[in-house]
Amino acid sequence: MTGAGTAGNGNDGHGAEHRRAEISEGIAAVRKRIAAACAAAGRDEREITLIAVTKTFPASDVRLLAGLGLTEVGENRDQEARPKAAECADLPLTWHFVGRLQTNKARAVAGYADVVHSVDRVRLARALSEAADRAGRTIRCLVQVSLDEAASPQEQGRGGASPGDVPELADAIAGAAGLELGGVMAVAPLGADPLPAFTRLAAVAARVRGNHPGARIVSAGMSGDLEQAIACGATHLRVGTALLGGRRAIVR
Numbered sequence: 001m002t003g004a005g006t007a008g009n010g011n012d013g014h015g016a017e018h019r020r021a022e023i024s025e026g027i028a029a030v031r032k033r034i035a036a037a038c039a040a041a042g043r044d045e046r047e048i049t050l051i052a053v054t055k056t057f058p059a060s061d062v063r064l065l066a067g068l069g070l071t072e073v074g075e076n077r078d079q080e081a082r083p084k085a086a087e088c089a090d091l092p093l094t095w096h097f098v099g100r101l102q103t104n105k106a107r108a109v110a111g112y113a114d115v116v117h118s119v120d121r122v123r124l125a126r127a128l129s130e131a132a133d134r135a136g137r138t139i140r141c142l143v144q145v146s147l148d149e150a151a152s153p154q155e156q157g158r159g160g161a162s163p164g165d166v167p168e169l170a171d172a173i174a175g176a177a178g179l180e181l182g183g184v185m186a187v188a189p190l191g192a193d194p195l196p197a198f199t200r201l202a203a204v205a206a207r208v209r210g211n212h213p214g215a216r217i218v219s220a221g222m223s224g225d226l227e228q229a230i231a232c233g234a235t236h237l238r239v240g241t242a243l244l245g246g247r248r249a250i251v252r
């Protein structure tokens with residue numbers, strides 16, 4: 001399914017050329033899947049933004065992606081994202097922060113992130129607002145929605161506001177200095193059919209758009225479920241493995 005192999009090739013020209021070819025194949029394979037899913041759903045491919053999730057992969061891969069025309073980049077940990085963004089400061093990239101975010105990291109992330117997908121509480125929105133305002137930046141924020149019906153977000157450990165709390169959080173973001181409300185984001189529950197979950201997300205997204213017509217982003221779909229996400233109205237896909245190959249496990 002994936003066109004790319006494992007990362008970590010040497011920096012010699014031959015290794016870089018090989019890696020470039022791998023990533024190019026990964027992009028072609030994912031674009032083909034997107035095209036097929038859009039055709040099946042009667043959607044226009046141009047409605048879809050593909051974000052390359054580059055966590056665990058080196059800055060050299062980000063550079064190759066940019067050279068191949070993929071300039072939307074996603075990361076999930078500040079300690080990894082910050083130096084990578086600095087190394088790639090000369091490239092015309094849009095940085096998406098997609099991971100759980102502690103309030104005390106808000107200021108650091110506000111220094112480089114253009115879009116934060118994981119805003120799941122008012123306290124975090126306030127911290128991002130203060131940091132963005134101070135840095136003279138505008139950060140687009142998405143409300144992360146928990147799609148797990150059984151466990152509370154704390155229990156499931158994946159983050160996300162309960163659907164019932166989303167409107168209030170969306171209002172808080174929309175009214176905050178330095179922030180712009182972009183829409184919603186979700187990760188499908190592990191081991192469950194993603195379709196009903198993404199269908200619930202679509203309903204939450206429609207509700208948010210009812211109050212904030214400009215908040216049109218629906219960030220959903222990863223390597224394993226991008227077809228279902230597109231069927232349910234996703235506008236932004238966050239794809240790692242299918243573009244870049246397997247990641248080594250991170251011990252937390």
Ligand SMILES: *Cc1c(COP(=O)(O)O)cnc(C)c1O
Pocket residue numbers: 053055076098099187222223224238239240241242
């Ligand atoms: C890692 C990650 C992705 C990409 O996952 P793949 O299965 O490798 O495509 C997407 N979204 C979030 C929040 C992630 O942490």
